[in-house]
Amino acid sequence: MNNNFNYNASISGVGIPYDDITWYNVEGQPFGLASGFNVIVFNDANNIIDVEGAMAVGGSYYSPRGLSLGFERKNGVTDIGYSPDMVRFLVGGNVAMTGPLVVVGHVVAGGGFRAGKGSTYLIGKDNSGNQLEELKYLYQANGGSPYWTPSDKGDHYVIPSYDVPRYIPASRIDANVSQFFASARDSIESYKECIQNLPVNGTVVDNYHEWILRGNDPRQNVFLLDVRPNGLINKGIRAEVPAGSLVIVRIRSGNNAHLQYGLMGEEYRARQTLYVFEDATNIFMEVPADIWGSILAPQAKFHGHPTGGHVSGNAALDSLAVNANSGFEFHLYPFQGGLVCGEVIPEQPEQPSIPQPTCPPCPEAQPCPTPPPCPEAPPCPEAPPCPACPEVKPCPTCPEIQPCPTPPPCPVCPACPEVKPCPTCPEIQPCPTPPPCPVCPTCPEVKPCPSCPECPECPEAGTEYIGIPVPIPYPYCPEQEECQKCPDCLITPGIIFGCVWGCECCKPHEWDVMLYKICNDCETLIYCETICRYGCFKFEVPYDACYLLRVCPSANTCLSPGCKPKVTLKNIGVANFMLE
Template sequence: MFLGQRDGRISHAGLPYDDITWYDIAGQPFGIASYFNAIVFGDANNIVDIKGAFAVGRDFVSPRGFSLAYGNDGKLTETGYSPVSVRFLVGRNISMEGPLVVIGHVVAGGSFRAAKGSTYMIGKDGRSNQIQELMDLYQAQNGSPYWKPADRGNHYAISSYDVPRYIPADRIGADVTRFFNEARESIVDFHQCITGLSANGEVIDHFHEKILRGNDPIQNVFIIDARPNGILNKELRFEIPEGSIAIVIFRTGNNAHIQYGLWGEERLANRTLYVFEDASNIYMEVPAAIWGSILAPSAMFHGHQTGGHVSGNAALGSFAVNARSGFEFHLYPFVGGVVCEVPEQIPPPAPAAPRVPVPTPTPPSVVAPIEECPSCPEPEPCPPCPPAKPCPEPEPCPEPEPCPPCPPDKTRIEYRPYPVRVPVPCPGSRTRIIYRKIMVREKVRDCKIIPGKIFGCIWGCSCRCSHEYIVKLYKICDESKEYICSEMVGTCGCFEFEVPYDDCYALEVCPKGRPKNIKDCKPMLTLKNVGVSNLMIVN
């Protein structure tokens, strides 16, 4: 039975332990792996929490604990207790120093090690022999002879208070190596098909965001080419018809660098697919919130050292993150429905064999006379060829004229004067500043600063807390400052002001809602365009 659910319900997470088999699903790039929050074909480590199920083709290693399948709200809304669903499937070895807590079964193809206190919660199916079946599945060498699953009312608890317990793959006849090989082959084929799609949506590029706008009611395809450096440093915002899906194809080269904290939004998470066409490494360089699924079956994903999340399915070559990171996968399964079909190549029909006329049989009593073919006339002889004419003698080439002597190398540097305002103390006053124009000569060159624009970004705070920031701009007038305008900026945000070039300005950056007990709170600020004659920073 599909998904092995004996109670008739289909879970949103995991596969049945009695049918760990790969199945393709029409229009679904992740195939049956869409029932896993993430599938990693190589090694993975150090993840602290996954809201759905998790599959690792090789080894999983962690110096701490790991929880799976509690659902996005922690109330099992998207997962639930299941009598048969495997929520943690590992092709080879599991090695953890902390406890493993899973709402579902744990299956591994190799060895298993986890701390005492590891617990798996298994749903009830109403059969009288379910406890004995669970004891057979989780039998462990050197385990207590008095061990048995604990009855928790609406589920059973498999505890590892005496020895580590799990289900060896060979105990249930599961060929996990074949499962991951077939999964990789299927997902890679779908990945190649998707990266061959043509864009039918428009990418509108602004200074801090990209608006991805499409009008196809079924499928909107966008292509973002970030080669050669692979830097993705802008917010992604979608404008697509309700009910349609969005496919974003990234062309980054070997290394992709995620440097902005927000992609997509929650309401579109299960209808958004991010496809990395050619990346071998994906670096999450900020604790980003990625709403949507990631298809990168040949890439290694490097999670951010402090946190971040991917809300959707993910198919990755391998996964690595710092042991102190709070990185998570959230359960927003991709809806599928991708239109990506490679037309079948139909060979041309073979040429028909020449038809041979079948002679009409002659009755034995009648002999048909044989007519002789008429003789062909002799062809007329060809006329004699005219004699060949000799080729004319080639005319000698004229002698080339000598090149004129090169003029001496004289590199001319042009200088242009422009006034620079320099503060000079005013007689009789200690604080008043006047400005005097002096002429300075500089080499003529292309100006890369946009005049009249003050543009910068805030990347965090020295106190390591997340703040909103108020960026205020003042105009300095003699001994006072005049307020012009301000902007509210979030964590990893940018600001921009347009003002006249010739005045003197002060920029004030203050964290909003800063705790009183934190004194060394200093924002990390980058100014990318200072298009005014005088600017000072006030903190």
């Protein structure tokens, strides 16, 4: 068995060029041009947190948290890298996100767009003289800063959204996004119908804990897994086929398919494995499963598990629903293609027979020894080979070994103890009434200046009088000072707001953000939120109290000595506050 699955070939076709958003079929590839996307959804999708490759959503995408695309795993099987033209987040409708959107590539949407501050796109350089001006034109936004510009990071550009959300409107590049998704759906559904008509040339062995798919075709092996009427996929799936050959699994489940086992397929065969859900309209991931292989179900709504799980391959779905707290992800193991559908698979040429010399008859083969009983149903031992005559035909086959006895039934697990209900949380006291703002003093009334006396009439000619200046008191009106304006309060009372921007070790972690109210040396937990990699938190609390904010790694996080969260606090509207 060849388990060498870590190759590092660069995948240049992750996404689609922004200047040619047009659908193309690809021979032997059921996903067509969508093979450049980890997942293509023809209607709405929500709440995904991480896609290693690219994602296309024909409807709208909405999420109360952030999303990252194009960041492949450091020890993964692909190397995506920067690209000057590839769109790696394509949405036909609206985008509404509370958290930041971080993409290694371009973002195009056909409807409205809203994402959290800190959204960033990393664009590769094409070494042309006008690329920077082209990026300014593509990502210009109404209400944006006149000083906004892409940042030059040496080997790539960064599109920051520090002032207003930025993206490329489909109308700006004359892209008919709705026609792209309509053509994609027609092509993928047509290919799915063709695959459903392929003849089955492999067998399915049903064991108590797994289905073993056995085939010997060197090119492609087609299997049928019928789990109707309940649609329960409650066993593992493992293939035994020639190395490098395709594994096509046609699944008939009825309207609802229930994934109830933690493993489907094998990692080293992920790029050669395709699961075709023929009749399911809903696919429920009821355990946080690892699905190795691609999913072809353009008619089905996929329901991710509330805590996590992943699909490692391409996926074509009608819609995608994920819980707001789930860690469900898509990993980049694109289906390699080469599928033969609608044509006859060429048969292998027969080897010419070689004439054998006439040999004396073989001595009678001794019967093979009976194998010992199998403890706990291990595989039956292989019979020893029979002795062969020199330069003659092989000896006759040994008698068939009897199958091992049926293993005893598994013991019944004891009943779980009754879970006691959680204690009732203490009632949170209402926020105190803030003190009234100081009243500005009343400006004194300005009295009008007195009127000047009329000048006396000049005397007639006669005796000349010489006037002596005598000081006369004159009322002086002082200039009134302008009342000073009360300064605006820059802190919102009763709000604790901040963000976690990652870890000092530069590795992704989950963080638990917990807010405690401290009274008489007692800590009372009043809020708790979990942030994956990075995100913001906001708590509303009474002003006149003492609070402690703790930012800790989640229990399932693997830490190193250099781990320390990066935290910024944007509003501390309480009387007493501590950070730990």
